[in-house]
Amino acid sequence: MRLRSFAAGVVVIALVACGRNGPREPGPPPEVILAEVDPEIAALLTGLRGRVTAAPGNAAERAALGLAYEVNGFPAAAELCFGDAARLDSTEARWPYFLAHARAARGEMQGALEAIATSIRLAPDYVPARLSQGEWLLSSDRAQEAERSFEEALRLAAGDPWARLGLGRARLRSGNAAASIEILEPLAAEPGADPHVLRALGTAYREVGDEDRARATLARGRPAPRRPWPDPWAETKRGYVVGFGARVIRAEWLLVSGHTAEALGLLEALHAERPDEPAVAANLSVALRALGRGDDAHRLLLAAVESHPRQAALRLNLAASFEGRGDPSGALEQLDALLALEPEQVDAHVRRGMILVRAGRKEEALAAFDAGAAASAGDPDPWLRAAIQAAELGRFADASERLERVVRLDPLRFEAWATLGSVRARLGDREGSAAALERAAEIRPDDPRLAAARARAAAILAGGAP
Numbered sequence: 001m002r003l004r005s006f007a008a009g010v011v012v013i014a015l016v017a018c019g020r021n022g023p024r025e026p027g028p029p030p031e032v033i034l035a036e037v038d039p040e041i042a043a044l045l046t047g048l049r050g051r052v053t054a055a056p057g058n059a060a061e062r063a064a065l066g067l068a069y070e071v072n073g074f075p076a077a078a079e080l081c082f083g084d085a086a087r088l089d090s091t092e093a094r095w096p097y098f099l100a101h102a103r104a105a106r107g108e109m110q111g112a113l114e115a116i117a118t119s120i121r122l123a124p125d126y127v128p129a130r131l132s133q134g135e136w137l138l139s140s141d142r143a144q145e146a147e148r149s150f151e152e153a154l155r156l157a158a159g160d161p162w163a164r165l166g167l168g169r170a171r172l173r174s175g176n177a178a179a180s181i182e183i184l185e186p187l188a189a190e191p192g193a194d195p196h197v198l199r200a201l202g203t204a205y206r207e208v209g210d211e212d213r214a215r216a217t218l219a220r221g222r223p224a225p226r227r228p229w230p231d232p233w234a235e236t237k238r239g240y241v242v243g244f245g246a247r248v249i250r251a252e253w254l255l256v257s258g259h260t261a262e263a264l265g266l267l268e269a270l271h272a273e274r275p276d277e278p279a280v281a282a283n284l285s286v287a288l289r290a291l292g293r294g295d296d297a298h299r300l301l302l303a304a305v306e307s308h309p310r311q312a313a314l315r316l317n318l319a320a321s322f323e324g325r326g327d328p329s330g331a332l333e334q335l336d337a338l339l340a341l342e343p344e345q346v347d348a349h350v351r352r353g354m355i356l357v358r359a360g361r362k363e364e365a366l367a368a369f370d371a372g373a374a375a376s377a378g379d380p381d382p383w384l385r386a387a388i389q390a391a392e393l394g395r396f397a398d399a400s401e402r403l404e405r406v407v408r409l410d411p412l413r414f415e416a417w418a419t420l421g422s423v424r425a426r427l428g429d430r431e432g433s434a435a436a437l438e439r440a441a442e443i444r445p446d447d448p449r450l451a452a453a454r455a456r457a458a459a460i461l462a463g464g465a466p
Contacts, residue, residue: 028053029065029084030077038243041072052081059089066098068240078102086118093123094233100132101234109140127157128231134166143173161187161194162229169200177207188217189412189443195221216411219378244273252283260290278304282313289321297321305334310341312348319351328355344375350382357389365389373402380409384416391419396426407439414444418453425460433457 029052034042048065055061066081079102086095100115116133123129134149147170153163164183172180184201187193198221205214228234241250247270254263264287270280281304288297301318308314315338322330335352338345349372356365366389372382387402400423406416417440424433437454444450 027056029056029062030069030080032069032074032077037072040242041246044068044240044242045072045074057088059085059092059095062088063095063098064240066102067237070098070102071237071240071246072242075102075105079106086115091122093119093126093129096122097126097129097233104132104136109136112136113140125156126233127153127160127163128229128233130156131162131166131229134163134170138166138170138173141173143170146170147174160229165194165197165200168197168204172200172204172207177204180204181208185412189414193220193412194227196226197221213411216408220380220410244270248277248279248283251280255283255287260287263287264291276307278308278311278314281308282311282317285314285317285321289324294321294324298325309337312338312342312345316347316351319348323355328359331355346372346376346379346382349375350385353385353389362389362393366393373405378409380406380413380416383409384413384419387416387423388419391423391426396423399423400427412443414440414447414449417443418449421453421457422460425457428461430461433461 029049031049032045034045037045045065045068048061048068052058052061052065062081062085066078066085069075069081070078079099082095082099082102085092086099089095096115097119100112100119103109103115104112113133113136116129116136120126120129120133130149130153134146134153137143137146137149147167150163150167150170153160154167157163164187168180168183168187171177171183181201181204184197184204187197188201198217202214202216202218202221205211205217238250238253241247247266251263251266251270254260254266263283267280267284267287270277271284274280281300285297285301285304288294288300298318298321301314301321304314305311305318315334319331319334319338322328322334332352332355335348335355338348339352342348349368353365353368353372356362356368366386369382369386369389373379373386376382383402383406387399387406390396390399390402400420403416403420403423406413407420410416417436421433421437421440424436434457437450437457440447440453441450
């Protein structure tokens with residue numbers, strides 16, 4: 001594939017240079033060397049280029065070729081196509097939008113901002129363009145302008161989490177950490193908070209001198225890929241994704257997006273083409289189970305694990321399959337085999353603990369959750385499971401210790417504070433129980449579980465709870 005990218009770059013650089021000093025009349029579309037390219041990709045690009053050659057003044061055909069070039073690894077050719085499309089039809093907002101993203105991808109932020117401004121002028125209500133503009137302004141150290149972009153995105157889409165995160169980051173960059181905290185704290189309190197929210201909030205806490213909260217929040221915000229915002233225009237690129245690896249990615253996207261039947265058809269074709277590919281087998285088993293074909297999924301996983309015994313996803317899926325068939329012993333056998341190979345596999349420890357809880361093996365479950373917590377490098381979830389299990393066993397001091405660890409790692413974890421209120425009550429710590437419940441109320445004042453937690457703690461302290 002390196003040969004393909006290098007060859008494409010050589011050809012397209014020459015073509016771009018021809019029209020760099022000003023607008024040119026679009027001539028023949030850019031051509032790239034396809035000798036080392038997947039045959040499916042080569043056929044797609046050849047066909048699309050032929051359509052542009054047949055209708056050189058058609059902006060939509062130029063843009064389609066650009067999208068295909070982009071998703072299949074020819075960014076310079078894609079950028080040239082988007083520029084041509086924008087010149088051919090100056091009323092269509094999508095063409096400068098795609099051009100802006102192509103320029104941003106190679107670091108030409110000023111050109112990207114110029115193109116996105118054109119797109120926004122043509123389609124002022126398209127929120128992803130405002131978000132992109134805000135991000136690029138931030139990366140260009142133009143924080144106050146970025147604030148205005150994110151504020152406009154919020155005006156168009158009230159409550160949009162990406163716009164709120166962007167605005168919080170922009171205000172932090174502008175030196176207004178207190179305003180940033182006000183925006184980011186509610187996002188950080190939501191279940192499954194975005195790590196980028198947590199990292200921005202932790203930085204804001206540090207800016208205002210709250211070092212304890214900064215450390216705890218930054219520990220939760222471990223580095224992770226940025227989750228993309230919904231972008232219907234960008235989604236059109238998926239139609240140009242071809243080749244085996246690209247089809248695997250598309251199948252995974254279909255699966256997580258809920259298009260299970262479509263994902264199944266694609267995965268079955270991929271599995272027939274390469275039956276020994278573990279990623280395909282793992283995803284195919286998920287699709288089969290979701291569509292009620294559990295026996296087929298189980299047989300597939302048994303064969304795949306035999307061929308790839310160290311593949312964690314296959315072992316975890318097979319454990320889930322055994323459990324779904326009412327065979328917790330088979331599930332535990334798979335998890336134990338995985339942990340023998342990878343003792344730090346947190347998901348396997350936690351899954352093992354959950355099976356043991358359902359089997360009534362509470363002490364073993366606690367040990368499994370503790371092992372997951374020890375392996376988790378600061379993830380509060382295994383610690384919370386361990387705390388709840390310790391409380392179930394009546395070991396309230398142990399539960400309190402684990403819950404204290406959870407709230408140090410995640411100071412905004414409502415469930416931990418609410419549970420800590422009851423646990424401290426069990427330990428006779430009236431003031432500590434009240435303080436924990438008050439903290440839970442600060443985090444989620446309207447959560448219906450809050451009243452139940454308060455009632456439970458009150459009954460324990462009054463001696464009326466078992």
